Amino acid sequence: xxxxxxxxxxxxxxxxxxxxxxxxxxxxxxxxxxxxxxxxxxxxxxxxxxxxxxxxxxxxxxxxxxxxxxxxxxxxxxxxxxxxxxxxxxxxxxxxxxxxxxxxxxxxxxxxxxxxxxxxxxxxxxxxxxxxxxxxxxxxxxxxxxxxxxxxxxxxxxxxxxxxxxxxxxxxxxxxxxxxxxxxxxxxxxxxxxxxxxxxxxxxxxxxxxxxxxxxxxxxxxxxxxxxxxxxxxxxxxxxxxxxxxxxxxx
Amino acid sequence: xxxxxxxxxxxxxxxxxxxxxxxxxxxxxxxxxxxxxxxxxxxxxxxxxxxxxxxxxxxxxxxxxxxxxxxxxxxxxxxxxxxxxxxxxxxxxxxxxxxxxxxxxxxxxxxxxxxxxxxxxxxxxxxxxxxxxxxxxxxxxxxxxxxxxxxxxxxxxxxxxxxxxxxxxxxxxxxxxxxxxxxxxxxxxxxxxxxxxxxxxx
Numbered sequence: 001x002x003x004x005x006x007x008x009x010x011x012x013x014x015x016x017x018x019x020x021x022x023x024x025x026x027x028x029x030x031x032x033x034x035x036x037x038x039x040x041x042x043x044x045x046x047x048x049x050x051x052x053x054x055x056x057x058x059x060x061x062x063x064x065x066x067x068x069x070x071x072x073x074x075x076x077x078x079x080x081x082x083x084x085x086x087x088x089x090x091x092x093x094x095x096x097x098x099x100x101x102x103x104x105x106x107x108x109x110x111x112x113x114x115x116x117x118x119x120x121x122x123x124x125x126x127x128x129x130x131x132x133x134x135x136x137x138x139x140x141x142x143x144x145x146x147x148x149x150x151x152x153x154x155x156x157x158x159x160x161x162x163x164x165x166x167x168x169x170x171x172x173x174x175x176x177x178x179x180x181x182x183x184x185x186x187x188x189x190x191x192x193x194x195x196x197x198x199x200x201x202x203x204x205x206x207x208x209x210x211x212x213x214x215x216x217x218x219x220x221x222x223x224x225x226x227x228x229x230x231x232x233x234x235x236x237x238x239x240x241x242x243x244x245x246x247x248x249x250x251x
Numbered sequence: 252x253x254x255x256x257x258x259x260x261x262x263x264x265x266x267x268x269x270x271x272x273x274x275x276x277x278x279x280x281x282x283x284x285x286x287x288x289x290x291x292x293x294x295x296x297x298x299x300x301x302x303x304x305x306x307x308x309x310x311x312x313x314x315x316x317x318x319x320x321x322x323x324x325x326x327x328x329x330x331x332x333x334x335x336x337x338x339x340x341x342x343x344x345x346x347x348x349x350x351x352x353x354x355x356x357x358x359x360x361x362x363x364x365x366x367x368x369x370x371x372x373x374x375x376x377x378x379x380x381x382x383x384x385x386x387x388x389x390x391x392x393x394x395x396x397x398x399x400x401x402x403x404x405x406x407x408x409x410x411x412x413x414x415x416x417x418x419x420x421x422x423x424x425x426x427x428x429x430x431x432x433x434x435x436x437x438x439x440x441x442x443x444x445x446x447x448x449x450x451x452x453x
Contacts, residue, residue: 008373048374048396070269077274079396079438092265096302099269101398101438122347124265125303125335127370127398170370170400201368224368 005246007218008225009239010049011042011232012205013072015084016056017065022233023055024181026134026149032233036071039080042232045239049079051104051173051227053132057085058107059147064091066098073099081130088116089123096124104173106132107146110153110160114167121168130203131169133157135190136177142190149177157190158197165198172198173227176206183209183230186217195221203227211237211245218251254281255451258294260321261286263311266302267437271333274437278447288320296328296450301335305344305360305401308335309352318353325355329428329453331385334399337424337431341403355429358405358421367416370400374439375413377422383410385423385430385449393442395434397422402433428453 013020013035020038021029032038039050052072054064064084073080082095083104092103103124109116109131120129134149135142135157142157153160161172174194176187186207195202201224208214208231218226231237257280259271268284275282275298285291299321301308312318324330325340332340341352344360352360363369374394379386397413402420410430411423424431430450436443 006373073270074273077277077438077440077443079398079435080270096265096267097269099267099273101267101270101302101435122307123303125400127372127400128302171372199368200370201372224372 005243005251007223007246007251008048009243010051010203010225010227011047011239012051012053012227012229013038014053014055014229017054017068022181022230023148026177026180035068036075039072040075042239043076043078046243047078047239049081050076051081053104054084055148064095066094069095069098069100083130083132089119092120092124102128102130104130104132106134110144110146110155111151114163117164117167117169121170126168126170129169130171130173131161131164132173132175133161134175134177137187137190145177158193161194161198165200169200171201171203173203173205179207181230182207185209185213188217188220191217191221191223195223201225209236211242214242215245215249215251218246219249254279256281256283256295257298257451258290258296259284259298259300262308262317263315264301264303264308266300268300270437271298271300274444275447275451278444278451280451288317291320291324294324294328296453297324297330299330299332299336299339301333301339303335304346305335305338306347306350308339309344309350322353322355325353325429329450330430331450332431334433334435337433338401338403340429340431341405346401356405356424356426356431357407358403360401361404362400363402363415363418363420365416365418367418370398371415372398377411377413379411380409383423383425384453385425385432385446386411387449389442389445395436395439395442397434399433403431
């Protein structure tokens with residue numbers, strides 16, 4: 001029915017207010033630009049969604065900066081997902097009022113209160129709740145981390161995403177601490193394991209250094225969406241080029 | 252020419268009312284967000300948005316005194332339900348138990364049953380049935396943004412269909428001047444604005 005690729009292409013903005021930054025292995029931040037301007041640029045290039053993550057909010061134990069979120073959302077007529085430092089339903093309410101369509105959450109539900117996922121799904125519908133994963137590989141699987149890959153959780157990724165799905169998460173954003181920002185390709189085994197493990201949509205992230213990286217991963221994993229950051233920020237590809245390549249590859 | 256006036260109904264649910272307001276304004280409407288049932292009758296046109304679950308939304312509608320005023324208002328002026336808002340216009344819903352809807356349109360709201368991932372999320376083209384006013388001037392190749400786990404099962408007022416995996420479902424309804432869309436026109440780029448403009452200019 002659809003002429004385009006069925007796979008959503010999401011522009012991911014990692015934000016350390018007031019700038020979009022790009023961490024490498026979730027550390028060593030580089031300043032990229034203004035969130036509202038970049039969101040607008042990627043929207044105009046054809047992004048199916050914009051994902052805004054305040055990567056230091058949890059670390060600093062503060063909320064996402066709501067005025068920033070509002071400034072970004074006001075220019076977009078595509079879905080806008082926001083995450084960073086979300087700890088309770090009231091935090092989510094404020095983000096929705098600021099123009100968010102979905103909430104991405106990792107630290108608080110992983111480390112402190114998984115029940116918040118149940119409560120959020122009941123209140124806002126599961127389609128509005130994205131569980132974000134920061135996976136780090138170990139000898140026989142992957143462990144969930146939080147706070148930009150700094151804090152261990154002791155939880156295995158596959159068991160946790162399955163629990164998150166049961167609790168009502170509507171999507172899972174899979175980021176890899178090992179691959180993020182390195183531009184050397186995705187952790188395909190991780191993505192395949194998550195895709196096999198859950199029935200909710202899977203957003204593949206972390207590691208795209210070229211259009212070929214995305215196409216190769218997409219052919220192997222068949223994720224429901226791919227989130228890219230460095231690829232766009234460093235001008236290695238536009239969203240339009242990426243989408244055209246996915247369509248060409250029949251994905 | 253003065254802009255057509257549209258009231259966005261805030262029944263007390265948290266939602267993306269800010270997005271809907273902006274999109275309606277981009278479509279040329281003058282927008283008021285109303286949060287009291289007595290404001291309904293002053294509105295030229297109504298938009299009923301909604302995110303959340305059917306049961307919680309109907310509970311709000313019932314406890315805050317919206318039920319009868321909203322029913323009455325919805326059948327007496329052009330009304331557009333978006334996503335959960337379209338579902339609420341239906342007769343009955345089965346999300347978190349069975350609850351009665353506004354029953355402005357026939358239909359049952361049921362969980363989508365298919366092999367493809369649920370929730371159904373993403374941009375999809377739709378196939379119109381007949382010549383629905385909302386889709387006037389919009390090419391069939393245009394895509395709209397979906398984000399839902401439940402669908403309205405209706406056989407009598409279908410304005411457009413969509414597919415998820417191999418599952419076909421109703422994605423737009425029209426009966427007289429009551430309209431519903433399962434997708435989010437406020438999140439569907441220019442095609443969504445064009446659809447809202449068709450509603451605003453009715």
